[in-house]
Amino acid sequence: MTDPTTQNASPYGTLPPASSPATRKPVSLPRLLEMHARGEKIVMLTAYDATFAAVADAAGVECILVGDSLGMVCQGLSSTVGVSLETMRYHTECVTRGVRRVQGTAWIVSDLPYGTYHESKEQALRSAVVLMQAGAHMVKLEGGGWTADTVRFLVDRGIPVCAHLGLTPQTVHALGGYRVQGKTTESATLLKRHAHELQDAGATLMVLEMVPAALSAELTTELSHCATIGIGAGKDTAGQVLVLHDMLGLNLGKNPKFVRNFMAELPGIPGQHGIKEAITAYVQAVKNGSFPDNALHAW
Numbered sequence: 001m002t003d004p005t006t007q008n009a010s011p012y013g014t015l016p017p018a019s020s021p022a023t024r025k026p027v028s029l030p031r032l033l034e035m036h037a038r039g040e041k042i043v044m045l046t047a048y049d050a051t052f053a054a055v056a057d058a059a060g061v062e063c064i065l066v067g068d069s070l071g072m073v074c075q076g077l078s079s080t081v082g083v084s085l086e087t088m089r090y091h092t093e094c095v096t097r098g099v100r101r102v103q104g105t106a107w108i109v110s111d112l113p114y115g116t117y118h119e120s121k122e123q124a125l126r127s128a129v130v131l132m133q134a135g136a137h138m139v140k141l142e143g144g145g146w147t148a149d150t151v152r153f154l155v156d157r158g159i160p161v162c163a164h165l166g167l168t169p170q171t172v173h174a175l176g177g178y179r180v181q182g183k184t185t186e187s188a189t190l191l192k193r194h195a196h197e198l199q200d201a202g203a204t205l206m207v208l209e210m211v212p213a214a215l216s217a218e219l220t221t222e223l224s225h226c227a228t229i230g231i232g233a234g235k236d237t238a239g240q241v242l243v244l245h246d247m248l249g250l251n252l253g254k255n256p257k258f259v260r261n262f263m264a265e266l267p268g269i270p271g272q273h274g275i276k277e278a279i280t281a282y283v284q285a286v287k288n289g290s291f292p293d294n295a296l297h298a299w
């Protein structure tokens with residue numbers, strides 16, 4: 001009875017294996033929070049087009065982030081500041097189509113770009129609606145306590161929100177570079193306060209970028225209704241995110257310290273070197289806790 005062919009026997013023919021897209025359930029917000037409560041790591045990866053989104057979905061990535069990092073990796077900009085809402089809408093549509101084409105299950109998060117939520121909560125709602133109508137399940141916005149009213153406004157109107165604290169690339173010019181944040185006692189205390197304000201406002205995921213591993217570990221324990229997703233924030237967050245191109249070794253400049261090149265590490269089996277295998281290795285490494293390694297990829 002353990003033979004998979006007999007196990008799947010049905011009058012309609014052989015059923016697809018349990019891991020095939022046809023039998024997987026769509027990732028939902030309750031499921032992500034339940035994974036956090038259970039201690040199963042959440043895997044997030046960026047994708048900007050239909051094909052990569054479909055491959056990431058098939059490799060078991062739970063959350064696909066249509067990141068405004070696309071300004072740098074797709075558009076060749078020197079920062080994310082120049083990315084427009086129309087560009088985010090376009091790439092969100094492309095990713096959504098890719099996931100639908102393969103009957104994928106991924107939860108799609110889309111970045112609100114610079115200047116599209118800063119003016120007022122009404123402006124943020126209008127911008128978020130554009131991304132939701134393009135297929136996003138959740139929007140992400142950068143910043144601390146000043147965004148809390150906006151987060152609550154969106155959440156009250158049925159738009160799930162992912163917060164983003166620590167290194168917030170849209171404010172790179174104010175921060176003075178892509179630097180670790182929350183290193184001093186004062187800045188760590190402030191970051192923690194912001195994190196609690198955003199959770200209280202209804203944010204259900206929170207990206208922590210380039211913050212000391214000890215700080216993100218504490219926050220991950222403290223936040224009970226909001227799952228932390230780390231990038232350069234150590235291994236003790238509820239989940240991890242990387243930029244797709246970085247983990248495939250396709251960075252145009254120097255890789256940030258938090259990056260691991262999963263493509264370069266694939267074993268030398270002919271025919272097995274591929275993007276899907278590298279993404280699968282990333283999913284496995286996050287799930288089993290071997291990525292990130294605090295000694296190599298964190299502060």
Ligand SMILES: Nc1nc(=O)c2c([nH]1)NC[C@@H]1CN(c3ccc(C(=O)N[C@@H](CCC(=O)O)C(=O)O)cc3)CN21
Pocket residue numbers: 068069072073080169177178179180243245246251255256257258
């Ligand atoms: N391809 C790509 N990957 C990213 O992770 C990413 C983007 N683009 N674009 C938007 C932001 C910018 N990010 C960055 C960019 C550079 C560093 C970096 O150079 N970090 C250095 C430390 C620099 C310092 O401390 O002064 C490092 O060694 O990690 C980190 C994050 C993260 N995001």
Ligand SMILES: CC(C)C(=O)C(=O)O
Pocket residue numbers: 046065066067068069070111207209231241242243
């Ligand atoms: C690096 C992640 C968190 C991001 O915001 C992006 O890809 O734009």
Ligand SMILES: [Mg+2]
Pocket residue numbers: 067068069080111169
């Ligand atoms: Mg971003």
